[in-house]
Amino acid sequence: MCYIVYIAYYMTNGTNGSEVFENLRLELRRGCLIVAVLAQLRTEQYGYTLRKALADDGLEIDEGTLYPLLRRLETQGLLASEWREQDKRNKRFYRLSAEGEAILQQLLEEWQRINTSLNKILQETSL
Amino acid sequence: MSKPTSQQSAELIDRYLQAVRFWLPRDGGQGDLIAELGEDLRSQIEDKEAELGHPLDKTETAAILKRCGSPMMVAGRLGPQRHLIGPALFPIYLFVLKMVLLWILVPVFLFIVGPANVANSGGNWGLAAASTIGQLWSGLFIAAGIITLVFAIIERTNTQLGTEIKWDPLKLPPVRKDESKPSRLKAACDFGFNIFGLVWLLLVPTYPFLILGPAAAFLKAGPLLHQFYLPFVLLSVVALVRSGITLARPQWAWFPLLSQLVQSVLMLILLHYMIQAITRAPSAFPFVVVQDAVRDSAKYIKVVAIVNVSLLVSVACTWLGVCIAAIIQIWALLRYLRKRPSTPRGIVSLILR
Numbered sequence: 199m200c201y202i203v204y205i206a207y208y209m210t211n212g213t214n215g216s217e218v219f220e221n222l223r224l225e226l227r228r229g230c231l232i233v234a235v236l237a238q239l240r241t242e243q244y245g246y247t248l249r250k251a252l253a254d255d256g257l258e259i260d261e262g263t264l265y266p267l268l269r270r271l272e273t274q275g276l277l278a279s280e281w282r283e284q285d286k287r288n289k290r291f292y293r294l295s296a297e298g299e300a301i302l303q304q305l306l307e308e309w310q311r312i313n314t315s316l317n318k319i320l321q322e323t324s325l
Numbered sequence: 326m327s328k329p330t331s332q333q334s335a336e337l338i339d340r341y342l343q344a345v346r347f348w349l350p351r352d353g354g355q356g357d358l359i360a361e362l363g364e365d366l367r368s369q370i371e372d373k374e375a376e377l378g379h380p381l382d383k384t385e386t387a388a389i390l391k392r393c394g395s396p397m398m399v400a401g402r403l404g405p406q407r408h409l410i411g412p413a414l415f416p417i418y419l420f421v422l423k424m425v426l427l428w429i430l431v432p433v434f435l436f437i438v439g440p441a442n443v444a445n446s447g448g449n450w451g452l453a454a455a456s457t458i459g460q461l462w463s464g465l466f467i468a469a470g471i472i473t474l475v476f477a478i479i480e481r482t483n484t485q486l487g488t489e490i491k492w493d494p495l496k497l498p499p500v501r502k503d504e505s506k507p508s509r510l511k512a513a514c515d516f517g518f519n520i521f522g523l524v525w526l527l528l529v530p531t532y533p534f535l536i537l538g539p540a541a542a543f544l545k546a547g548p549l550l551h552q553f554y555l556p557f558v559l560l561s562v563v564a565l566v567r568s569g570i571t572l573a574r575p576q577w578a579w580f581p582l583l584s585q586l587v588q589s590v591l592m593l594i595l596l597h598y599m600i601q602a603i604t605r606a607p608s609a610f611p612f613v614v615v616q617d618a619v620r621d622s623a624k625y626i627k628v629v630a631i632v633n634v635s636l637l638v639s640v641a642c643t644w645l646g647v648c649i650a651a652i653i654q655i656w657a658l659l660r661y662l663r664k665r666p667s668t669p670r671g672i673v674s675l676i677l678r
Binding site for chain 2: 244245246247249250260261262263265266269281287288289290
């Protein structure tokens with residue numbers, strides 16, 4: 199009986215643990231997605247092909263996340279977009295702006311710095 | 326006649342987009358967002374059709390839309406992030422809300438509106454209590470609404486407030502002591518005073534001047550004090566035991582809070598019965614009476630009447646004071662229960678074993 203209660207307690211807390219992980223995972227992904235989107239848009243693409251390209255590279259992103267992000271990046275001047283007809287359908291094509299290119303470069307350098315620091319920290323703590 | 330499948334899919338997508346549009350804010354970008362989402366969905370359907378080798382039917386299209394999410398949820402994610410009160414203002418908003426509702430409105434209703442309703446109720450305490458609770462309830466809602474509205478206006482008109490607040494690290498308040506651990510000195514003083522109080526109470530029957538002072542020459546304890554003497558002695562013993570345990574077990578952070586509350590409740594019950602006894606038959610239960618030697622003196626009889634009324638007022642004031650103390654103690658206990666550290670998982674497993 200005591201073990202059953204303990205297992206129930208553990209499972210409840212286990213669920214909270216997975217929720218915490220999910221929140222932290224999303225937080226970690228958020229910044230990475232911006233870099234991934236900017237990098238992917240060095241070649242012009244429209245929303246769906248961009249989503250597919252990111253998914254093919256292992257970064258799934260849903261419509262509700264991608265389109266507001268594209269809009270925000272465009273407002274910040276990092277992306278340029280235009281509506282164009284392709285296959286008899288109107289599509290909005292995005293590409294990295296000149297400013298976006300510079301920012302992406304800085305972000306990639308920052309990413310490298312973080313990565314180096316993190317590796318160093320992980321190596322130190324694993325000793 | 327049934328429509329061709331591609332037309333059915335297109336119609337379903339249009340219905341879906343219409344539902345999303347309904348939940349999106351009507352700003353300039355709404356059309357663009359809907360067009361983009363529609364294009365994305367059509368591309369998904371095209372890909373799926375290419376994969377399956379046939380046009381999608383209604384059910385297959387519905388599955389794609391279902392994966393995309395409910396229109397309201399999608400609109401929520403697509404639309405701009407909006408809040409009534411932003412993160413910069415929210416802590417101040419919460420602080421003001423707590424101050425006004427808990428520290429101003431509730432005490433005002435408890436100590437001013439409530440007693441006023443009781444006084445005007447003509448003895449109908451139940452009706453007075455119900456009316457006070459009703460007024461308090463609506464008052465809380467109105468106050469919370471007004472505060473929220475004011476903060477929402479501030480948020481809209483001055484969104485930079487949070488970053489513009491000037492502050493000086495040198496003017497921050499000093500670190501507060503851990504309130505959950507009772508002070509040892511305080512517990513020792515409490516214990517000492519309780520010993521003193523009990524000894525004093527036990528000596529009073531033998532040395533009445535300890536309570537009556539010089540008036541003991543012509544006054545003596547009345548039936549009321551005789552009747553309630555033993556319960557008061559017992560209550561003093563309870564207080565002494567309580568302070569002794571607090572002193573001996575300082576690690577029981579919960580004990581002083583709970584035991585003080587229990588003691589206050591016992592005190593309230595005792596005072597309630599005392600007041601009830603007096604109000605039912607004032608002449609039968611005086612606090613003090615004149616000494617036999619001066620029983621016929623009109624002057625002393627007048628003095629006794631004044632002393633009894635004064636004592637009754639003192640008891641009533643004590644009752645009110647203990648009521649306030651009990652409310653504060655309940656508040657402190659609830660705050661402790663809310664803030665106490667959670668039991669580590671290892672300990673829980675040990676307890677369960």
